[in-house]
Amino acid sequence: MSLVNVLVIVGVIALIAVRQSKPQRIATEGRGWLVLPVILVVAALREPGVIDGHDQALSALLLGAELVVGLVVGLGWAWTSRIWAEPDGTVWSKGTRATAAVWAGGIAVRVGMVAAGALLGVHQGTGALLLALAASILVRRGVLVWRAHAIGSSNGPGPSYGDRAAAEPWKDRV
Structure with missing residues (x-):
């Protein structure tokens, strides 16, 4: 396990934890969201021990399982995040206890x-974890953008995940 990969993993998890504790705007356009997963994949693939040479079949099976766990965590992460639309049309998300x-x-x-x-x-290096983390981030992003488009296509802000009721309608005052 290289020190660089350990620092990358700790840094990414810290970044994710901090970002999930605050509301963040979901940008539905652009490719800037690919930067972090690409960095993680490059860091994972530059390490020679992604697949253990002594038991390749079992190592590949564990790597596949790690990727499946990463995909499931990404799905769970996206579906448990609170998402809402502001009156100006911007869509926001924030992590919940779930x-x-x-x-x-x-x-x-x-x-x-x-x-x-x-x-x-x-022997499992950090490469599998980096690949799974990249998969989690990509899946989360895809699901959040999909959910943002679904909210954005309605006629106005509707109830967000985690809300008990829809927002009060605007009323004229006499």
């Missing part, structure tokens, strides 16, 4: 997979 629970569950599953790999004698 989002934090999805992250905690994903981390627990990953720790279990690393432990299972170690018990089976398969």
